[in-house]
Amino acid sequence: MSALPTADSPAIELIDVSLRFISPTGASLTALRNFSMTVRRGEFVAIVGPTGCGKSTTLNLITGITKANSGQVKVMGKPVAGSDPRIGFVFQTDALFPWRSVLRNVAAGPLFRGVPKDAAYTKAREWIARVGLVGFENHYPHQLSGGMRKRVTLAQTFINNPEILLMDEPFSALDVQTRIVMQDELLDLWSASNASVVFVTHDLEEAIALADRVYVLTAGPATVKAAYDIPLPRPRVTSEIRYQPAFIDISRHIWEDLREEVQISYARTQLATA
Amino acid sequence: MTTDVSPISTNGAVYDAAERAAAAAPRRRRQLILTLRLAILIAIVGGWEIASRTHLIDPFFFAMPSTIVQQLWIWITEGTSQGPLWGEVLVTLEETVLGFLIGAVLGIAFGIVLGRDKLLADVFSIYIKVANSIPRIVLGSIFVIALGLGMQSKVALAVVMVFFVVFANAFQGVREADRSLIANARILGASPFQVTTAVIVPAAMSWILASLHVSFGFALVGAVVGEFLGSRHGLGLLISTEQGLFSPAGVFAAMIVLAVVALAADYLLTWAENRLLKWRPPSFADVGT
Ligand SMILES: Nc1ncnc2c1ncn2[C@@H]1O[C@H](COP(=O)(O)OP(=O)(O)O)[C@@H](O)[C@H]1O
Ligand SMILES: [Mg+2]
Numbered sequence: 001m002s003a004l005p006t007a008d009s010p011a012i013e014l015i016d017v018s019l020r021f022i023s024p025t026g027a028s029l030t031a032l033r034n035f036s037m038t039v040r041r042g043e044f045v046a047i048v049g050p051t052g053c054g055k056s057t058t059l060n061l062i063t064g065i066t067k068a069n070s071g072q073v074k075v076m077g078k079p080v081a082g083s084d085p086r087i088g089f090v091f092q093t094d095a096l097f098p099w100r101s102v103l104r105n106v107a108a109g110p111l112f113r114g115v116p117k118d119a120a121y122t123k124a125r126e127w128i129a130r131v132g133l134v135g136f137e138n139h140y141p142h143q144l145s146g147g148m149r150k151r152v153t154l155a156q157t158f159i160n161n162p163e164i165l166l167m168d169e170p171f172s173a174l175d176v177q178t179r180i181v182m183q184d185e186l187l188d189l190w191s192a193s194n195a196s197v198v199f200v201t202h203d204l205e206e207a208i209a210l211a212d213r214v215y216v217l218t219a220g221p222a223t224v225k226a227a228y229d230i231p232l233p234r235p236r237v238t239s240e241i242r243y244q245p246a247f248i249d250i251s252r253h254i255w256e257d258l259r260e261e262v263q264i265s266y267a268r269t270q271l272a273t274a
Numbered sequence: 275m276t277t278d279v280s281p282i283s284t285n286g287a288v289y290d291a292a293e294r295a296a297a298a299a300p301r302r303r304r305q306l307i308l309t310l311r312l313a314i315l316i317a318i319v320g321g322w323e324i325a326s327r328t329h330l331i332d333p334f335f336f337a338m339p340s341t342i343v344q345q346l347w348i349w350i351t352e353g354t355s356q357g358p359l360w361g362e363v364l365v366t367l368e369e370t371v372l373g374f375l376i377g378a379v380l381g382i383a384f385g386i387v388l389g390r391d392k393l394l395a396d397v398f399s400i401y402i403k404v405a406n407s408i409p410r411i412v413l414g415s416i417f418v419i420a421l422g423l424g425m426q427s428k429v430a431l432a433v434v435m436v437f438f439v440v441f442a443n444a445f446q447g448v449r450e451a452d453r454s455l456i457a458n459a460r461i462l463g464a465s466p467f468q469v470t471t472a473v474i475v476p477a478a479m480s481w482i483l484a485s486l487h488v489s490f491g492f493a494l495v496g497a498v499v500g501e502f503l504g505s506r507h508g509l510g511l512l513i514s515t516e517q518g519l520f521s522p523a524g525v526f527a528a529m530i531v532l533a534v535v536a537l538a539a540d541y542l543l544t545w546a547e548n549r550l551l552k553w554r555p556p557s558f559a560d561v562g563t
Contacts, residue, residue: 063461085463095458099476099553112463112472142555160462 009077011164011196012039012062017071019057030221031057037215037224044190044197046207048258049217050265055200058222059166062198063087075164085113088162090153090170096141102128102152103137109160127155131185147178151185158189165195169202183210183238191235204258208250209238216257219265226257337523345527354512363531365507366497369425373432374493378486381437385444386478390470410434411499418504428500428508435496436489443485447478480554483547490539498532
């Protein structure tokens with residue numbers, strides 16, 4: 001076996017990773033224990049697990065913001081080191097720059113990376129058109145609806161051509177209808193790219209509708225409870241797929257696993273507040 | 275299901291009337307406020323004048339609106355004892371603006387650097403607390419001794435007055451900058467310097483501008499007190515001269531000139547602030563004015 005990165009090494013590998021947070025008072029909290037996960041190139045992976053189990057922490061390990069205590073985290077076959085320009089990240093909270101217009105928000109990545117202004121704005125206009133926001137170039141984020149802001153966020157992320165796209169509950173703040181529209185939008189943009197995606201959510205149906213593979217995590221400390229391949233054909237239309245019998249079967253099957261963990265996690269919060 | 279057309283048109287007319295009434299309400303309210311404000315002004319100024327003329331209060335100590343206006347008129351037409359009025363205003367204004375600019379630039383620069391660097395912040399915070407707790411206005415005496423009766427001592431005092439306010443706000447603004455915006459900028463490819471210019475400074479801008487608003491007033495206080503403590507020109511000296519002559523009308527007249535200067539500056543700063551912060555959603559605070 002060779003440790004050298006090759007063109008066909010997986011996009012992301014977490015190998016037996018453990019991570020403990022030490023609070024300033026000295027108390028320690030194990031967030032991840034013996035966590036292993038592999039994301040193949042071009043694969044769409046979803047991670048589901050109860051709130052607070054360590055999903056965001058997993059993404060932070062991949063970006064290198066957080067360092068593991070033991071185990072290995074590899075991106076494209078190499079251990080993560082510092083910030084990686086190939087990684088795109090969509091945050092749960094609204095992270096658009098409120099003082100920048102839509103155009104300047106979308107152009108932010110190329111501008112930061114030294115692309116000349118004209119070229120950056122031309123490219124930004126293309127992406128604004130792709131997410132259907134022509135005419136809103138000069139609006140500020142506060143003048144847009146939640147769904148429109150998410151479109152800007154997607155354009156802002158995809159304009160950098162990320163090879164790896166990490167998304168932390170990106171649609172959880174949206175209403176149900178808007179969320180489904182945005183899921184289709186995301187699949188559209190993703191299928192035109194060759195990005196490998198890790199999509200964190202606590203919504204099992206969202207995970208199944210989007211992903212090739214769904215990882216179910218245990219209630220903290222997180223470890224992989226099970227991983228499921230989702231054999232639903234692509235292209236998918238998320239608004240319709242959830243009524244297909246195959247979808248419902250998969251959904252029921254995974255829920256059996258997830259329910260236990262949610263119950264454990266819920267019982268803990270009950271204890272904590274009792 | 276049947277549709278009836280006529281009620282819609284009558285409803286439309288009703289809505290039109292209701293909308294017109296709703297549109298007229300704020301206008302009437304503004305007129306009411308303006309009228310009440312004028313009434314209060316007339317009551318105070320008129321009451322003061324009458325009380326002085328009937329010797330309810332002693333005009334020798336408290337002057338009268340009419341003598342204040344006379345004094346102002348003399349200054350405008352014939353100049354003050356130190357020279358033409360606009361010259362005195364200009365001297366004070368120059369000291370104020372210079373002190374304000376220097377103090378603001380230093381305050382913003384230090385605020386951003388210390389806000390970005392935890393170690394520097396921890397080291398310097400104690401000294402800034404100490405410096406901030408000194409009543410800074412007493413430094414004016416030192417400055418007059420060290421820098422003389424000229425402009426420098428007033429500018430120095432204005433700088434000191436402005437610096438700490440702006441610094442504290444810039445520092446706070448940097449500290450409160452949204453973590454997720456910083457993380458987003460880093461992921462999008464921003465260098466640490468780009469994070470500072472593209473995220474930290476704009477995020478701190480509303481804090482900084484709010485402090486600039488207050489601190490222009492402080493700069494004016496610094497300049498006037500500096501002139502008061504020792505100078506050859508300026509509105510502070512004018513006040514101190516009139517005080518020496520036991521002329522309350524002169525003191526009040528100089529106060530009015532100062533108030534006009536301060537209000538004009540405030541107006542300018544509000545205008546600049548609105549232009550710089552036009553990305554902000556309109557807040558409830560702005561609706562009333
Ligand atoms: N920087 C940190 N310091 C200490 N504890 C943390 C930190 N980040 C996360 N945690 C803890 O680790 C656990 C997992 O957090 P997180 O990954 O955010 O959960 P999730 O995203 O699944 O809701 C939580 O109990 C959280 O309180
Ligand atoms: Mg999370």
